[in-house]
Amino acid sequence: MVFMGDRATLLETGRFVQHRVHRSENAAFGVSVTESNETTDTSETPETPEIIKATETAETAGCAATVESTEFTENTGSAGGTGDAGDTGAVGATEAPGSAESPESAESEARHRRAADAGDTASMSVLGALLLRRGDLDGAEPYLRGATADGDRAAANNLGVLLHQRGYVDDAAGWWRIAAVAGSAAAAHALGRHYRERGDEPGAEYWLRQSAEQGHALGAYALADLLEHRSDVGAERWLRAAAEQGHREAAYRLARMLDRNAADDPHDAFGHPGLGPGAGDRPGATGRPVARRDDGPVAGPATGRVGEAEQWYRQAAARGHRRAALHLGAILEQRGEPKEAGRWYLISAKAGEARAACALGFLLRDAGDEESAAVWWLRAAQDGDGNAANALGALHAARGEQQTAERWYRAAMDAGDVNGAYNLGLLCAAQDRTPQAEQWYRRAAYAGHREAANALAVLLLQAGDATGAEPWFSKAAEAGSVDAAFNLGILYAGRDEDRAALVWYERAAAAGHTEAALQVGMALLHQGEEQEAERHLRCAAGGGSAEAAFRLAGVLDSRQPPPGPPALGEPMPEKTECEEWYERAAEQGHRRAQVRVGMLAAARGDVDSAARWYREAAESGSRNGAFNLGLLLAREGSEREAALWWSRAANDGHGRAALRLALLAARRGELTEGQRWCARAVELGPAEVAERAARLLEALHQELTA
Secondary structure (H helix, E strand, O other): OHHHHHHHHHHHHOOOOOOOOOOOOOOOOOOOOOOOOOOOOOOOOOOOOOOOEEOOOOOOOOOHHHOOOEEOOOOOOOOOOOOOOHHHOOOOOOOOOOOOOOHHHHHHHHHHHHHHHOOOHHHHHHHHHHHHHHOOHHHHHHHHHHHHHOOOHHHHHHHHHHHHHOOOHHHHHHHHHHHHHOOOHHHHHHHHHHHHHOOOHHHHHHHHHHHHHOOOHHHHHHHHHHHHHOOOOOHHHHHHHHHHOOOHHHHHHHHHHHHHHHOOOOOOOOOOOOOOOOOOOOOOOOOOOOOOHHHOOOOOOHHHOOOHHHHHHHHHHHOOOHHHHHHHHHHHHHOOOHHHHHHHHHHHHHOOOHHHHHHHHHHHHHOOOHHHHHHHHHHHHHOOOHHHHHHHHHHHHHOOOHHHHHHHHHHHHHOOOOHHHHHHHHHHHHOOOHHHHHHHHHHHHHOOOHHHHHHHHHHHHHOOOHHHHHHHHHHHHHOOOHHHHHHHHHHHHHOOOHHHHHHHHHHHHHOOOHHHHHHHHHHHHHOOOHHHHHHHHHHHHHOOOHHHHHHHHHHHHHOOOOOOOOOOOOOOOOOOHHHHHHHHHHHOOOHHHHHHHHHHHHHHOOHHHHHHHHHHHHHOOOHHHHHHHHHHHHHOOOHHHHHHHHHHHHHOOOHHHHHHHHHHHHHHOOHHHHHHHHHHHHHHOOHHHHHHHHHHHHHHHHHHHO
């Protein structure tokens, strides 16, 4: 390459000789760089070539030409930017208008000016850099040109900066080349950025690598950016090199890279990760207002955001990188450290990061401070955060302020958050505005919102359009909607397509859907696969399904012999696992489980518990509970109260209760009443009861006609 030959020639001439080892030079060139593969997370500010400040490090008579030591200052702010990418390039500081110089600096400048006017190369370089930083380009240029002519490489770099600021980009590149060939890492960095802007990536890589290998942090960062743009694995090495020297943007991007390497970000073929949390455990559930809290402020699973990545996020955040503070807060929140997470969210939010303000709002809401949460959500929403707008909409909807909620949902939609349309659909559906709900669901579904697709399918199914509902259920289910998979199972089961229904039930069950696991368990029980059925029933019961707990208890109950009455003096036997599952179902209001728990308690001799459970079942409408409670009361001598519960059971269709009432009436001599209940028992059955009731009815008839 041409520039390699130039480098050899210039070094042979001895025109630019490095007499002292330079410290790392910070320079930058004016191009905009975005983080590869993280365009939504990083926007860097334009870079400006760095002005190298040459200073004398030794006062040696007659040695001005040999003093080439340079100082370079790192500017951690940005050149008119927003704050996060300010250290992508150090910017030559210029004095603010009206700023006063200290007497020492004024005296130093006067001394350098006298020496420069007398022809001292080092002083010309220092004075030129000082004037350039101040913005006095006309005053700086002659001094820089004079020092450059005497072989001062810092002056050559700064002359390039000056020409670049005047718009002479090619001339600037020429002087950067001269300084870079002489060993200036800062000039090599600026030259590499120049080549990259021109589209010459091989040339850019060569010069950036020269800068990076000399320990120049900005050169290492720029080289890493170039390599990452090409998906080169060497990018991590140079990001790490820059980060270890305190480059905050490099530290942030290194952390992001480590995140991606640890765990790939999830993406769905249809829909977005985290859109629409679980919508309830009822068939056809369509969800609740969504603000993507489960998504968090950063993408990807929590398991990837740990370890070394956290250390680099912390380093970048400590240096003022607001997005690093956001990610650090997310890590700490997921780890269960809300106070520390809130501190970093607050720092990031105050620096202008809307997502951090939104996350802080959720943190405050979870802590019970809804009013403060609303303040931060409002701030984030006004900055264009759709997630925060959705959160505000949900907040106002919960307060019954429907118009305000709708306004914020529309704001979320305008901000590009598809949840806004979905939540508008939910809002309209709650108000029985079905056509509008369908419109918003359809809009969100076409945008890829899987729960909206499921909700749209439910609406169509309720309207009798099963043909139109099925493809939307399918799309939502294929995109990962658990409710849609369950609803597809219901749809196929309604058509008696049991095999297809079981496939979708199993898919939903595998994703943790409680009712789907119950359906799979019941289907497997029907097929005689008891062991596999038990596994699914345990999952459903553990997820809170009372029916699953009852059926699981039934499976376990069938495997053990019926308990006999406790022998006199023996302690009451302990509860079995099946009884514990019956009790769990009973505590959730399952009437059959309540009756069964009462029967087991009675078998154990625990009359009080048996009576309590029978009574709960009876009061909930269980005729078996009422009948058993009557038996228990009659055994205890409370026949009058027993008759009341038997009457309730018989009126609800319990034949045995009717027979008991007939026997009770006959014993009291109320023959007509006994005949009435016998006739009712014959009518209700079962066969054994009907036969006994018929014999009693005949006996009563004979008694009455005798």
